[in-house]
Amino acid sequence: MEKKAGSNGGESLNILEVKNLKAYYNGSEVLKGISLRVGKEAVAILGPNGAGKTTLIKAICGLVRTKGEIRFLGKSIQNLKTHERIRLGISVCPEGRRLFPDLSVEDNLLLAGDEDMLKTAYELFPKLKERRNQPVKTMSGGEQQMVAIARALVQRPKLLILDEPSIGLAPIVVKTIGEAIAKIRDMGIPVLIVEQNVHLAFRIASRAYVLVKGEIVKEGSVEKLHNLEEHYFEL
C-alpha cells in the first residue's frame, strides 16, 4: 500500500539512494562511505559544524569528487554533470542562498522557473508577492531565505534539498520558514533538509540521519531519535 508523504518510512519508492559515498577535497576524504535513502517523504540530515553536510549536498549535485553510487529516480547519476542532475529534478536551496542581490524578488524567481510556479511560490510566501519588485539585497535575512526556498521550488523539483534554511534567523522567522517547508512536503515534493536546528528538522522530517566527521552515526524515525535533542550537540 502506498504510504502518505511525510509518514514514517516512505519505503515504497526511492527518490534518492546513496550507497557507500565518499567525497574528497584535494585527496582528503570528507565523506567516509555513507549510505542513505529518501523516499516520498521528508528526511533530515543532522550534524555539527564541519561534519560534511554541505559536502553531501555537493556530492549529490556533482560539485565535488566522489566514489560510490548515487541513484536518483532509479537511475545512477554519479557520472552525470551538475546541470544534468538538475535537469532530472534535483533542486537545491544552498548554504549562503546565492541569490542575485541587485535583481528583484520576481526576477530571481523567473530566472529559475516559470510564471505558473510563481503563483505557487507567492501563495506559500505572501510576503514575497508584496515585495516582488524589491531588490533582494534590500530585504531582511528571513525574506532572502524565503526567496531562496521559493527559487528552488519554482524549478518544479522532484527532490528539494535545503542546506540549513534556519541559520542565523530569529525564532519567529524560523517558524514561518518551517511551516512553508512542511507545506512543500505536503504538496508531495520529497525533501532532504540539512539542519542544526533539531527542533525544526523534527517538525518537518519523518526520518533523520546524524552525520559526524563524515560518517552516519545514527539513523531512524524522528520518534526513535527524539531523545537525541538533549545530548546531540555533544556528539
Ligand SMILES: Nc1ncnc2c1ncn2[C@@H]1O[C@H](COP(=O)(O)OP(=O)(O)OP(=O)(O)O)[C@@H](O)[C@H]1O
Ligand atoms: N572547498 C573545500 N576545500 C577543502 N576542504 C573543504 C572544502 N569545503 C569543505 N571542506 C572541509 O570539509 C569538511 C566538511 O565541510 P562541510 O562544509 O561539508 O561541513 P558542514 O557539515 O556543512 O558544516 P557547517 O554546519 O559548518 O555548514 C570540513 O572539515 C571542511 O573544512
Ligand SMILES: [Mg+2]
Ligand atoms: Mg554546511
